[in-house]
Amino acid sequence: MKITGSQVVIECLVEQGVDTIFGYPGGAILNIYDELYKNSDRIRHILTAHEQGAAHAADGYARATGKTGVVFATSGPGATNLVTGIATAYMDSSPMVAITCNVPSSLLGKDSFQEIDITGVTMPITKHNFMVRRVEDLAFTIREAFLIAKSGRPGPVLIDIPKEVTAALVDFEPLAAGDDGMAKAAAGNGNLRRVFSVAEPTDEEIAAAAELINSAERPVIYAGGGVVISGAEKELLEFAEKADIPVSESLMARSAFPSKHPLCTWMVGMHGTKASNMAITESDLVLALGARFSDRVTSDASKFAQNSRVFQIDIDPAEINKNIPTCGSLVGDIGQILKRLIPLVDSKKHGGWVKQVQEWMKEVPSCYAKDPKDSINPKFICEYINKVAGDDAFITTEVGQHQMWTAQFYPFSKPRTFVTSGGLGTMGFGTGAAIGIQCALPKARVVHIAGDGSFRMNCNELATIQHYNLPIVIVVMNNGALGNVRMWQRLFYGKRFSQTTLDFGPDWVKLAEAYGIQGFRARNAKEFASVFDKAFASGKAAVIDARVDIDEMVLPMVPGGKPIYNQIMELSSEMMD
Structure with a gap:
C-alpha cells in the first residue's frame, strides 16, 4: 500500500x-x-x-x-x-x-x-x-x-x-492488529540502531543491599523523581513502613510519598525542612532512590551525608557516583528492585531515630505564623487549595517562590499530582503543563499556582484555555516582584533590588476578562477563601490575583555553597528592615 x-x-x-x-x-x-x-x-x-x-x-x-x-x-x-x-x-x-x-x-x-x-x-x-x-x-x-x-x-x-x-x-506496512508498536520498533529493517534495555541486579546484589539496610541504625530514604517515573509509590510506602525508615523527598518526588505519613519528612535541600536536612546529615545510611543529587539538594557536596554511607538505586548507570560517592549501588527499575528488596529487609522499628526525626519536623520558621490583613500567607493559600480541591487535584507551578511554597506546604498524597519544572527551573512552564494535564484527563481538576513574574511569560496561553473550555483555576501569587531573585538580593546583595520590582501591569483580572475568562482579586485570607470557592465551584477557567507581601521569604533556606545543615530558619530584624 x-x-x-x-x-x-x-x-x-x-x-x-x-x-x-x-x-x-x-x-x-x-x-x-x-x-x-x-x-x-x-x-x-x-x-x-x-x-x-x-x-x-x-x-x-x-x-x-x-x-x-x-x-x-x-x-x-x-x-x-x-x-x-x-x-x-x-x-x-x-x-x-x-x-x-x-x-x-x-x-x-x-x-x-x-x-x-x-x-x-x-x-x-x-x-x-x-x-x-x-x-x-x-x-x-x-x-x-x-x-x-x-x-x-x-x-x-x-x-x-x-x-x-x-x-x-x-x-507502508502497518503493524498487525494487536502488535505492540514499542516492541515492533524495528519493523521494516529488523535492526534497532539503539537498544535501551533495563539492567536487572543479581540475587546476590539484592541480598547484599538488604543486608546493608538491615544493619543500619539511622537510615533515611532520599526519594527522587525516578520513584514517580517508575510508578513505584506503593513499593516505596511498603518498603519504608516495613523497615521503619524516614522518607525525604526531592522537589520532583513531592508526590511520591504521602505528605501526612509520620515517616514523611517532606522536601530536602536548599528549601527543605530541618527534618529532611538533619536526617540526611545525622544518618548512618542514605538510600537514594531515583535521585540524581542535584546541587539544590546537596549544596556543599563535600559535606553532604559526610558521616553516612550512601547507597544509590537508579535506572541510569551514568548517575551512579556522578555527584556523590557511594558505598554501593543497584542499577535498574526502582519499582522492580524494591519488590525484590521488601521480602529481604527486616520488619523492625527505629524508635529513637524516628522520634528524633519527628522532633525536627516540629521546627519550622515562625514567620509563617503571621496573618497579614493586607496580603495572604502563602501557606494558607496552599493549604486552602488542598482543602477545597482535595487530594485528587493536579497542581502545577511555574518557578520561583510560589513553587517552593507549594513544595513546602501543599500536602500531596497521590502520585503524579504535582507537576513542576525541576532541573531546568523553567519560568513559563506551568500554564502549558496545566493545559496538557487537563487535555489528557478531562475529568480531573487542575489548579495552577503561578507567580506574577513567571505568569508574564506564558499568559498568552489563556487563549488556549478559553478556546478549549479547560476548567483550569490559576492562582497568581502576586507579590509585585521577581520574588526569589529579590530574596537573594535582600540577603546577599545589600538590598540592591536591581530590576526585580514588577510595579507595572498587567491587571490580571482585566487580562483574564479580555480573554473571556473570569477574574478575581483577593487581598487577604478571607477574600481568597471566598473567591477560590467561587472559582473552583464554577467548573470553568478562572484567574485569581492573590496578593502576597513583597518581602515574604522562603524559609528554611541554605545559602548557596553552604552545607545543608546550615539553614537560615529565622530572619534578623536587620535582614527585614
Missing part, C-alpha cells in the same frame, strides 16, 4: 496510541497538518498560542499520564521555540516526541527562509534526534523514537523531516 510521508506520520502515531498532539502549524509542516485535518476523528490537535506552550503541554500530558507526549512545530523559529520545552523535559526525564519539518533537502545548508539545523541545536537536550532524509526510513524512525523516549530513563526525542519527504510516496 503506497501512502505519503504525511500519512505515514499519522498512521505511526495512531499505532503508538497517540490520541492528542499539541502544536502550531507553518509552511514546512503543512503536508502533515493537511493529513491531520483528514484524520481529526482519530487524533485530536490542540493549537496553543506559542510553540513553547505546546512543548510544555506535551510535557505535562506525559508527566500526568506516564504516556509519551507529542508536539508538532514547523521549521526555523517554530522549531527553535520548542527548545526550552524540550530541555525542560530532558532535565526532568519526561518522555516526549517532537516532530518538526524543515525546508526541502535541496534548500538545506543555503540559509533558506526559516531554515535551522534543529537536530544540531537539540543534540545536547534530547535522548536522541533524527533527520529523516528518505521516506522509506520514516515509519521505522517514528517507531524507534517512541521506543527511545519511553525505555530506560525516559526523555525527549526529536524527529526533523524535510518537506519533500512528507509528500513522497512509499510502501
